Amino acid sequence: MHPNKNTVFDCKLIALQQNHNTNGKITAINGGYEVPFEIKRVYYLYDIPGGEDRGGHAHLELEQLIVAASGSFDLVLDDGVNNRVINLNRPFTGVLMPSGIWRELTNFSSGSICLVLASHNYEESDYVRNYSEFKIWKSV
């Protein structure tokens, strides 16, 4: 585990391009453009039962862009020192997440979809799921 000094203030809100049409809208997200990393994986959370929370972990290396593709939810961020809550409620706003940030996702609206673009393939070894270990890692 290398030391990781990223803070919640390094999590950046970005405006995604909206293309309007009379029959709806479309937003494109491009690796290397809106997203600074090469996109290796896309996944989405959906059918989240009322009152359920997701997340509850940090990543050693993984970077992500998180978007409320539909509905809304709160991204609760923690870098071991600072806390920050970002309410995501538009499909054209994303949060760029560096590694080393503990996150919880809460307050999902009914039918919401959390879209995640990720810099690496899924690797359980990249997760920090124990909050005490996270705090020790971030204090190094």
Ligand code: TYD
């Ligand atoms: P996890 O990232 O812990 O979920 P969340 O942060 O949304 O609560 O993932 C939950 C499970 O889903 C995990 O045990 C393994 C599986 N999973 C994959 O197989 N591939 C993936 O890309 C992701 C994100 C999760």
